[in-house]
Amino acid sequence: MDRRTFLKMTGMGGAALAAGGVSLGYPRDGLAAKEDIGEIKSLKVTVLSETSWFNNDVFKKNMMDGGGAMGNQYETAWDKGNSGGYSALLEIEQLDGTKKKLLMDTGWNNDWMDYVFKMHGVDQMIKKKEIDTMVLTHWHLDHFWGIESTLKHNPAITIYAPSTHYPEDLKLLRGGKFEKAGCQNSVPHKGKLIECDASKVVKLMPGVALKMFDVPIILRVRGENVLYFNVKDKGIVTVTGCCHPGILSLYSFARNNFAKGDDVYGSYGGLHITLFETWDPKFDDIIKGLKAFKPEKLACNHCTGWLFAEKAAAAGLPIVKGTDRFKSYKRTSSVAKSSHAFLTNGDSVVF
Amino acid sequence: MTEKTAPSPAGYLKGTAVFLSLAALNISCWYLFFSPKGIMRLYTPMYGFSIIVVLLAAVVTFSVLFDGWPLAKGAGSLPSAGRGAGLTLLSLGLAWFLIFGLFYNFIGRFGVTYFSPAAIVATGETGSEIFNARENASTALVYLFSTFIWLALTWRLGFRAWPWHEERAGALAFSRFVTVSLFSVLAYSVLFHPHVGVLFYPPQKMAAVSPWWETLADTNSAYFHLGWVVCSVAVVILSEALWEEYPWRLIGGEKRQAPFLRGVVTLFGTVVTGFVLFIAMKKGMELYWGRPFVGGQYLDAPYFRYLHAAEMAGFVILGALIVRTYLGNLFAGSVPLVRGIVRTGAALLLGALIMWFYYAAGPALLGTVPGIAQPEDTPLCWSFFMISFILVHRNFFGAYPLRIDP
Numbered sequence: 001m002d003r004r005t006f007l008k009m010t011g012m013g014g015a016a017l018a019a020g021g022v023s024l025g026y027p028r029d030g031l032a033a034k035e036d037i038g039e040i041k042s043l044k045v046t047v048l049s050e051t052s053w054f055n056n057d058v059f060k061k062n063m064m065d066g067g068g069a070m071g072n073q074y075e076t077a078w079d080k081g082n083s084g085g086y087s088a089l090l091e092i093e094q095l096d097g098t099k100k101k102l103l104m105d106t107g108w109n110n111d112w113m114d115y116v117f118k119m120h121g122v123d124q125m126i127k128k129k130e131i132d133t134m135v136l137t138h139w140h141l142d143h144f145w146g147i148e149s150t151l152k153h154n155p156a157i158t159i160y161a162p163s164t165h166y167p168e169d170l171k172l173l174r175g176g177k178f179e180k181a182g183c184q185n186s187v188p189h190k191g192k193l194i195e196c197d198a199s200k201v202v203k204l205m206p207g208v209a210l211k212m213f214d215v216p217i218i219l220r221v222r223g224e225n226v227l228y229f230n231v232k233d234k235g236i237v238t239v240t241g242c243c244h245p246g247i248l249s250l251y252s253f254a255r256n257n258f259a260k261g262d263d264v265y266g267s268y269g270g271l272h273i274t275l276f277e278t279w280d281p282k283f284d285d286i287i288k289g290l291k292a293f294k295p296e297k298l299a300c301n302h303c304t305g306w307l308f309a310e311k312a313a314a315a316g317l318p319i320v321k322g323t324d325r326f327k328s329y330k331r332t333s334s335v336a337k338s339s340h341a342f343l344t345n346g347d348s349v350v351f
Numbered sequence: 352m353t354e355k356t357a358p359s360p361a362g363y364l365k366g367t368a369v370f371l372s373l374a375a376l377n378i379s380c381w382y383l384f385f386s387p388k389g390i391m392r393l394y395t396p397m398y399g400f401s402i403i404v405v406l407l408a409a410v411v412t413f414s415v416l417f418d419g420w421p422l423a424k425g426a427g428s429l430p431s432a433g434r435g436a437g438l439t440l441l442s443l444g445l446a447w448f449l450i451f452g453l454f455y456n457f458i459g460r461f462g463v464t465y466f467s468p469a470a471i472v473a474t475g476e477t478g479s480e481i482f483n484a485r486e487n488a489s490t491a492l493v494y495l496f497s498t499f500i501w502l503a504l505t506w507r508l509g510f511r512a513w514p515w516h517e518e519r520a521g522a523l524a525f526s527r528f529v530t531v532s533l534f535s536v537l538a539y540s541v542l543f544h545p546h547v548g549v550l551f552y553p554p555q556k557m558a559a560v561s562p563w564w565e566t567l568a569d570t571n572s573a574y575f576h577l578g579w580v581v582c583s584v585a586v587v588i589l590s591e592a593l594w595e596e597y598p599w600r601l602i603g604g605e606k607r608q609a610p611f612l613r614g615v616v617t618l619f620g621t622v623v624t625g626f627v628l629f630i631a632m633k634k635g636m637e638l639y640w641g642r643p644f645v646g647g648q649y650l651d652a653p654y655f656r657y658l659h660a661a662e663m664a665g666f667v668i669l670g671a672l673i674v675r676t677y678l679g680n681l682f683a684g685s686v687p688l689v690r691g692i693v694r695t696g697a698a699l700l701l702g703a704l705i706m707w708f709y710y711a712a713g714p715a716l717l718g719t720v721p722g723i724a725q726p727e728d729t730p731l732c733w734s735f736f737m738i739s740f741i742l743v744h745r746n747f748f749g750a751y752p753l754r755i756d757p
């Protein structure tokens with residue numbers, strides 16, 4: 001039912017509703033001059049691991065026993081045999097042809113992350129400083145607690161991370177152990193820790209910008225770093241860990257703040273929607289909102305949830321399908337369906 | 352309603368002290384049952400929220416629909432402490448029976464699946480795992496019983512005892528309860544049931560229409576309706592507690608002629624006023640946070656703006672109840688219009704203060720996550736809990752040790 005029909009039908013509260021339909025037109029974030037972040041030639045993302053845990057029911061039970069979505073991740077007893085991790089390798093080609101590698105996130109379970117890094121040669125890339133920078137998207141266990149797997153190859157690696165950390169986060173980063181939660185790091189970080197706050201956009205290199213969104217997140221985490229790429233002749237690409245701020249808020253930020261930011265090409269990463277295999281009316285809103293931006297390539301996984309990927313694809317959104325590569329890993333998620341709903345472990349995508 | 356004389360400065364102080372004690376008791380109970388950092392941790396959020404909404408509905412049933420029946424005041428009645436304890440236990444018992452008996456194990460098992468977590472799990476469908484199932488069943492209960500609370504309060508303000516004013520207390524209680532329940536089911540099925548229908552995969556299209564308000568509200572979420580419904584409840588509470596039932600009492604005059612007309616006008620009047628308030632809050636949020644957009648999340652979500660309108664209305668209700676119960680409605684002089692405006696101003700101020708308190712002290716005192724628009728947190732849960740405490744204190748215990756007219 002549209003507004004007009006509703007007004008006709010009810011004939012009450014009409015004035016208020018009409019006022020509700022009139023655009024007041026406040027262009028939030030849009031008053032300052034839009035920033036030109038430059039351009040890159042291309043971006044390749046390899047999914048090192050998107051299986052943060054292998055059994056959803058076990059993870060959920062741990063979470064509920066630990067105080068639910070608002071509990072503290074460090075005070076929850078996580079089932080050690082269930083943890084994996086989230087991490088991706090980003091290969092950027094600049095306009096002049098030079099290539100640069102970035103590590104995004106470092107997973108959760110160290111055994112799993114060691115295995116994953118070795119499988120893709122990431123351990124050597126860190127050791128040889130082909131990768132000298134890690135972008136930590138947020139301080140969630142499945143993105144950060146595997147920090148030792150990175151630091152053991154180079155404790156001096158530069159880390160960009162949200163400034164919204166808790167004392168426990170820094171303790172783990174600097175070498176520490178949490179018995180109950182079952183995480184530890186025995187290699188203190190010695191490199192630069194660049195703290196990103198919501199007030200400004202950090203430019204990592206031409207065409208690559210990092211923006212922190214200061215939002216509250218489940219398990220007492222706050223703030224998420226989002227990578228924006230401007231790919232020549234294609235448009236804006238967002239790369240996220242979990243995308244807790246919401247994919248449309250990311251697109252909206254680009255549109256309001258970056259030159260040519262309304263030209264969204266696509267996305268990679270978790271979108272934090274149907275991770276627990278539930279649906280909600282507001283997820284239908286997301287599909288509708290995404291369609292309005294007309295993205296050309298949506299490569300999602302992890303906390304996006306296969307349900308959303310399938311529904312979005314059915315609704316006509318360009319979801320990039322996964323392959324059988326995940327079967328070459330020693331362990332697979334109980335959630336991974338053979339339907340290849342989205343990119344999973346070992347898959348890659350080029351923007 | 353009788354107008355009382357204004358309390359003295361000492362009276363205000365005493366009222367404040369009593370309220371603060373009640374709030375301390377409330378926060379202790381919150382810690383015990385609901386706080387994510389507490390003992391039982393029921394605020395998941397929907398499971399705890401549903402328990403609180405059903406409890407509030409039970410309290411409203413005994414106080415507003417039943418007028419305290421079967422333990423009403425009067426000759427031969429129990430002393431106030433016994434009466435208060437009795438009504439409180441009856442409310443707790445009713446809430447427990449409604450959730451775990453009627454809905455989880457009867458309606459849910461033999462009628463409408465989504466009202467019972469166990470029945471949802473038993474389907475074996477996608478996502479039918481106990482925690483999701485409980486949250487989804489709880490969402491349905493929150494919606495149904497919010498509708499019930501809204502219609503019960505509105506019925507009482509508008510129709511009062513009509514058409515059973517000549518019946519005995521028990522007959523009046525039963526008739527009013529059944530009537531309000533009937534209209535609640537009707538309103539719920541149109542306003543909220545379509546939302547619950549899409550909480551599952553695949554959407555239950557044969558059982559529930561797709562949310563018909565989608566383009567109207569820019570969201571599929573029934574938070575749209577929850578928003579204006581709670582705003583209408585706020586208008587009802589303000590009329591009842593602070594405005595001495597103006598303007599509705601003008602219909603039919605002091606002799607209370609035309610009770611049916613008064614009821615109908617009150618229903619439509621409070622809904623329209625509530626809706627205008629709802630739109631005004633939506634506009635205010637747009638000035639403050641910018642316009643939301645379809646599919647946006649957190650502050651950018653249209654559904655959050657609607658929910659937040661309900662949340663703010665919840666704080667206003669708290670403010671109104673405090674002014675009425677603990678501050679003796681401030682004063683009794685002047686004309687009704689002036690009294691109403693001054694009291695409403697005080698209620699809004701108090702509401703704003705409590706809202707600030709919730710967001711500032713919530714993480715430490717209530718175990719909530721810092722920040723606004725946190726998806727797993729709605730202040731409505733705690734404010735409804737506090738509202739039930741005030742209603743229990745005022746309606747069941749006569750606001751002891753304060754002396755107020757009922």
Ligand SMILES: [Fe+2]
Nearest residue numbers: 138140242244
């Ligand atoms: Fe996350």
Ligand SMILES: [Fe+2]
Nearest residue numbers: 086142242303
């Ligand atoms: Fe994650």
